[in-house]
Amino acid sequence: MSNYYQKEIETASRDEIIRIQNEKIVRQVKRVYENVPYYRDLMDKKGVKPEDIRSIDDIKLLPFLSKADLRDAYPYGLLGTDIRNCVRIQSTSGTTGRRVVAFYTQHDIDLWEECCARAIVAAGGTNEDVCQVCYGYGLFTGGPGLNGGSHKVGCLTLPMSSGNTDRQIQFMMDLGATILCCTPSYAAYIGETLKEKGYKPTDNKLKAGIFGAEPWTEEMRRSIQESLGIKAYDIYGLTETSGPGVAFECEEQTGMHINEDHFYAEIIDPDTGEVLPEGSKGELVFTSLDKEGFPLLRYRTRDICVLSREKCSCGRTHVKMSKPMGRSDDMMIIRGVNVFPSQIETVLLKEGYDPNYQIVVDRERNNDTLDVYVELNPDQFSDKIADIQNREKSLEGAMRAMLGIGAKMHLVPPKSIARSEGKAVRVIDKRKLHD
Amino acid sequence: MAITQLSVFLENKPGKLSETVRKISAAGINIRAMSIADTKDFGILRLIVSDAAETKRIVSEHAIVTETEVIAVRMDDQAGALSGVLDALETAQINVEYLYAFTGTKSDSAYVVLRVDNTAAAEELLGKRGFASLSDAELKAML
């Protein structure tokens, strides 16, 4: 049994959830058709009228939206209500093309923060907790989302924002933080730094961490849980749909419950756009059922995952999504072989290395090269070059076994790989620069 | 007698070596001897200094550094001294991992620093063969 932030809706029967979704989709499509000329054109081109959408099952008639549409419609083209009703924007870092700018009414902010509150309560949070939020604040959704959720739960909120690790640790220790919210790579970095400073995992008061905004593996989860002495919960979301809290993990840690009363999820074949049957692996597509400011319908996330309706021991009835298994667009094809960065990370963690690495793909004389730079930790350092080279050789063997192609491994000193304290730059594909 | 050598793991990038050396010198520590082994990606800087503990503290703020026991054998200023040492070690099946040399403060003295796979056995053997090696105290006194 679990605690819930909104028990009635989080444990509602399947029939009840469908009833809510039916009601909301009809209203939402009507609103979007009336207020968003960009989407109205897409519907008209497909020959779909708002009257055709009578229940959630009819959603498959609607056109998709993709990142390209967001670019075309930038900045106001997908606004769902009069700008006077909006109270805030959030934005992505804009690494692929122009940045995404999303609009929020107060209603949108409230529902988003409620979703984050559900996640915090699912991780064991109550008004007795001290919740340290070291996601970036500002345009990035991570800080504001978890900050709002933490307020709703009634935790004492430490609005740290990202960076300044020494200060993070000082506040964590002095104020006895019990819940940590940040990216998994930053959680791992805090763990490393605590160890360097001579702290044991039991020296902090943390009990749970809510980590998201970048992909991470089960191995990384284990390593963070160990180094911080906590239970690590995944949280999912994207600026396009609101931010973190679209889906969150419960104590089972076997997938993230999607807040289905607000966000409708589909899995499609990324090539054909066809909706796949339950349990299939494919691209995740989201529809916001009741957002007003930025009401995206059938937005293609590019995240590849699986949905499951298996009964969950936590008592929540909302569908669960697996951790994204990669993206339909970040998969690397190297010498004709599909390579996911998560596979490389899995090998590194299995071989006892810290998850501080960078993958560099390039092309030399028409041949793809794959180089992986990994930071050695002090326990692994040897005064003899041959020892380090043997380590590299042994890693190369393990990589070949996992990937099916060779990778050149480079062990480098700690902290020599550039990392922003938010997202680590995991992959540099130089081939794109040449083409 | 073995002496303490510090080994520092450095990125093979311009400025990394000078940064380390500058920090040590700024603390008023003398670098008695130094050698670098490197590959394309990294370098291992080996140092013999007047104050190993303090150097370790300073360098570990920005790099991995470990202490290694090495033997500094005094070479007579005549041909064949080094091969005498190496022959003795080889006969006793003691492997030399690496070596490098430095000169003492007196013009006629030179030392060869040896990292071997069995320091205790090498010390005993070289002592018996009449080769003098430096102790940490003698090293300090040289400066």
Ligand SMILES: [Zn+2]
């Ligand atoms: Zn559950």
